[in-house]
Amino acid sequence: MPNLKAKLESEQRTEDILHSLKKLDYLSRSQLQQLHDLGQKRNANRVLQQCSEFLSSFRDIENIYYLNKEGRDRVGSSKIRKKTPQAKHFIMRNYIYIAFECPTDWKNEVKLGIKEKKIINKCDATFTRDNKRYIVEVDNMQKMSENKKKIEKYKVIAESGVYGSPAFIWITTTTYRQKQLSDLCADLDCQVFLLSDFY
Known part of the structure; x- marks a missing residue:
């Protein structure tokens, strides 16, 4: 048959x-x-x-x-x-999902933070690998000042140990922005990829 x-x-x-x-x-x-x-x-x-x-x-x-x-x-x-310019944000995030071999516990749009300190960030995605939490952020059309605020909160979250010793993954669009994000994340376990790394 x-x-x-x-x-x-x-x-x-x-x-x-x-x-x-x-x-x-x-x-x-x-x-x-x-x-x-x-x-x-x-x-x-x-x-x-x-x-x-x-x-x-x-x-x-x-x-x-x-x-x-x-x-x-x-x-x-x-x-x-629907058809929307924001779709690029999702496409960028999905490159990370594929590059990290489609983690089974991958979750999109997750709130992370320390409630008692009123520090909350909504990450674009998160997953775990080898008992380590990975936090994914997409920098597409975001103002760098907004990214800076988010990263400052992540530093407090990382220091608190609430999520163990998290690693951060950013994906951005230009080498200039890649350098800015790398500098801002200097105190964190962080990788900053370019969109062009994936095609």
Whole structure:
């Protein structure tokens, strides 16, 4: 029954792609290629075309995909996503998710802090590896003064030991901003990546 086997595999692949979009909101074609082993660009486009009844997309250098109503219904997602310039923020964050091999405990938009000191930061994502907490921040269109305030709070949070000895991962858009963030994070266990490191 080779046709049935191929059909079941295709259905499972569609399901997996939709669940990735439920978890990560927006994914570029190349990110979907990596996550789901879709091979070359031509094959990836063919597979995504087969999923088209569940997906919407727009162009930003390459195609960016998100769930449409049918896709949300199929995987039980209540989050409505649309074409928006803010999608780049999600795409940048997802490069970190993929680079760190899709951590199983990855969570987006998490509040971290010390309640009694009224110090709270909402990080873009967090995960653990080898019992170490990683805190992910995306610097896309944020003012550097806002980043500075956030980093000062992170220093207090890190010193408190509430989250052990956390490591920080930033992703930004220019070498100038990379240097600024590296300097601001000098007292923290921190890596600052450029978006261009990932494509």
